Amino acid sequence: MASTFLEYASLFFEKTVFIYGLALLIIYAFLAILSFVNVRLFLRKESYTDYKIIIGSPLAPGISVIAPAFNEGLTIISNVRSLLTFNYPKYEVIIINDGSTDDTLEKVIREFSLVKIDFAYDPKLSTKPVRGIYKSTDDAYAKLIVVDKENGKAKADATNVGINVSAFPYFLCTDVDCILHEETLQKLIRPFMEEESKRVIATGATLRMANSCEIDKGVILKIKAPRPLLARFQEMEYIRAFVLGKMGWSYVNCVPNVSGGLGMFDKEIAIKAGGYDPASFGEDMELMMRMSRYVQDNKIKTAIRYIPVTLCWTEGPTSLKVFMRQRTRWGRGLMQLMIAHRKMLFNPKYGKVGMVVFPYNFFFELMAPIVEFLGVIYYILLIIFGMVNWPYAIILLVFVYTYSVMISSLAVLWDQLTFQYYKTWKDVVRIASMVFIEMLLYHPLIVIFALRGYYFHLANRKHTWGNMQRRGFKESSEVKPTAATT
């Protein structure tokens, strides 16, 4: 009976799964080509663009920067200062204190001379109650608004409050502990302003790990590849996902998601789509899906764009426990999203979203960990029953390994073609070396944690919103203690 089962399994894996794997690899190859074309196009445009023009222009559209904060007392002051340094003529920074139990609010009130004000706004998106809205009496912080609200147990709820309070037609969504480049707003607004026949509803840019960078008062002074192995793997993964993946998808207007860490959105469409869903575990992707659904339902020609410039640095988890929690949540969010929007799968009514974006995410993001896991089980069974053709098995393993190395190497190359963020060879080698061991050490973790997320969702396990347990960034003086004394 076991051998009959294995025969069926063998037929399934040798035919269906092989074709599935091959299709995935071909898609990656296409993405690599498309992203290369898109990156080159971007660089050619950048070579003659003078962003200074927008800085003094009365025609620049207003942007609201929305950053929720929960128990960020340790770093909140430098985080807010960092957000107030954008080179842009018309913007406001909205910090939402999501019912912090530490001294986040008190610190901000004290540091920025805030007073509670009578602030009228239209709660177009329903949220947990707002306790108070604060503005600074110091003109230097005129752009700052701090909203204090009851804890909504989700970033989505806090961001929705920010959207309600915001004054401008575009909003930038970020995490308060992210470090953003001073040119973030001018770079991200550009795609909204240069599309000819489509309405751009969202733009995003590359994120990187801030773990080993030199930082001073919330500003990146020197970019370095992360030293901790886990953060370095994540940096590699982000480069591949943003520079190769999203740039490729952006070229054919099929971007599946704009990261919650950094994304600029058309407020009108976001509100009409219902804003962020506080019940979602992948609220950023969920919003994109609903925005796409809304514009397709209303026959609005739209685009979602990505640029290959790193504008945001975030602290990646360095402990396995925190990393597991993050990826489990992502896996859970993906499954939740796929189930909630299953009607979009291969539905021509939703255009590219229904025919490309959703099927890709379903088959190659959601199903991939399941297929991989089953593949491993199948291999183990074959070994137990002595049915492995070792030369062929090794060839297939080498095939998968070399291909994944190639795709990641191309991502590193594309990244180097753009701005050469790493100034030293050592940093390049640090990242490039991850390419060769990622599949053996990091990838299995991703698969296991994603499956854990799927299981949690199917078993309806209660999710607790754990804190990220950030270690905080080392200020430049801490990184180089000798520099201060010499």
Next chain:
Amino acid sequence: MWKDLADLLFQAYEQFSLLPLFIEIALAFIFIAILSTLIAYSAILYRRYKGYVYDKRLAFISPKIEDLITEQVLLNPNLGKDLPIEDIEFDQEALNDKIYRKPFVRQMMIDTLIQYRKNFRGEVGELLRKLYIDMGLEKDSFAKMKTLRWERKIKAVVELTQMDISISDVTILPLTNSGNPALRAAARNAYIQLSKNEPFKFFDIATEPLLPWDQLEMFKIITTTKDIAIPNFSRWVSYSTNKSIVSFCLKLIAHYDQQSAIPAVMDLLANKDHYYRADAINCLGKLSAEVAEEKLVKIYNNQPLNCQIEILKALGRIASGKQLEFLKSEFLYSSNFDIRMNAARSIIKHNTQNSRMMVEELMEMTHEENQLIIKHCLNPLIKY
């Protein structure tokens, strides 16, 4: 030897063809993957090496170029002697140095001269231009205009514009309507800066859109370039079929406070496109067109929300006081939050005794949410 190698390859091929299809595919992919990975890392190595060499060359050349400009232009002894710029001569030996024949150095020279031109106007600026011409660098720029690569063409257009070298209409006008948005924008900006008689001529023939991003630069050029002949932009508001050009002209009309354009702008209030109408209403408000007030109020009820809000804003900007009652009724009876907020703002913006009394009265008679709106609008800490 070649025969042995051929035999070996043939045997390998024979063995390969005996393998199952999926193994053949896998082997082919392994070969491609290894090759691509090697190429990727070689490219990274090459690119970083190239960057290193470029930096070295830059470090070597930059001081020489700076010295040349300093000696020949900034410290030129004939400067300030009221000599015509054409009569000021450069040291030909310095200019004919072999180093300035290399394309890399010539391009650096152009880039540096452009940077200097941005900082120096007047006699020094003109002498920098003469140096550009005397070194034959404008020929380099014109040569770039003839290439097929659009980014090279853009570079050429920008260089010639910065150096105030005229480009014939035959060359530049077609580019102002190019299908490539980037080239089109650069050509349009160049045309405005270089054309002495009719800098806005291309507005007449433009069928391609003027994108909001391009409007930023064009607006800056128009509003900051000296000696530019500013026309009455209502001409295009009335006759252009290019919506983006009309929209841009409305912004320019407001900026230059062209009161004579008010009738043409008012004609747009009958346009079918509500985005258009909203732009026109916005423009009328910025022009403080009191003559338009009545019409704005008259059409108010038939407008979509974006136009209604623009009308309320416009009434606040015009602030004649005649429409205070209308604003009051919108504030009191509209169920839309944005309408009430903008009505309140416009009442407060009047800043007259009547309007202040009205605000006080409204604070007493209206409900809590509306009171909050008034407090919000009165708070000087809230800017937007």
